[in-house]
Amino acid sequence: MNQQLIEAREAVDVALARIAEIKKMTSHAKAWSWVDIMGNGILGSYFKRQSIKKINDHVTLLQSDLQIVIAELEDIDLSADFALSDTSQDEIFDVWFDNILTDARVHQELADLSNHIEDTEEKLRVIAQVIDTEMNNV
Numbered sequence: 001m002n003q004q005l006i007e008a009r010e011a012v013d014v015a016l017a018r019i020a021e022i023k024k025m026t027s028h029a030k031a032w033s034w035v036d037i038m039g040n041g042i043l044g045s046y047f048k049r050q051s052i053k054k055i056n057d058h059v060t061l062l063q064s065d066l067q068i069v070i071a072e073l074e075d076i077d078l079s080a081d082f083a084l085s086d087t088s089q090d091e092i093f094d095v096w097f098d099n100i101l102t103d104a105r106v107h108q109e110l111a112d113l114s115n116h117i118e119d120t121e122e123k124l125r126v127i128a129q130v131i132d133t134e135m136n137n138v
Contacts, residue, residue: 002135008072009131012124015065018058019121025055026114033107048106055113066120073127 029051036044 004072005131005135008069009128009135011065011069011072012128012131015062015069016121016124016128018062018065019117019124022055022058022062022117023114023121025051025058026110026117029055030107030110030114033103033110037103037107045103052106052110059113062120069124069127073131 029048032044032048032051036048038044
């Protein structure tokens with residue numbers, strides 16, 4: 001079997017595992033986002049922000065994972081240029097000056113991230129299928 005295909009498939013598997021982690025974290029953050037929107041105040045905002053920090057850390061790792069996939073399969077077009085806004089200003093407005101507009105914006109960002117993650121996951125699954133087909137033909 002072609003070693004390059006094996007390494008590419010392993011890289012795809014690592015990225016898919018990272019996506020599974022991000023999806024769980026995003027679901028958790030969305031739950032806190034709903035709690036925050038419904039008026040929980042500082043506590044909901046705080047836990048939502050902590051979730052966002054973890055998500056962004058894992059998105060950074062996913063971006064590295066995807067660069068490895070791209071390096072293994074030189075001619076694919078795959079990007080992971082997405083993250084949630086997590087500046088100090090965001091945290092101040094979200095936690096300390098808690099308001100429905102900020103809560104709704106953050107909730108929408110979480111939904112958008114979920115969509116991007118789903119799209120990336122689907123692309124990786126297609127790539128995995130192509131690799132598997134190639135490995136079976138070798």
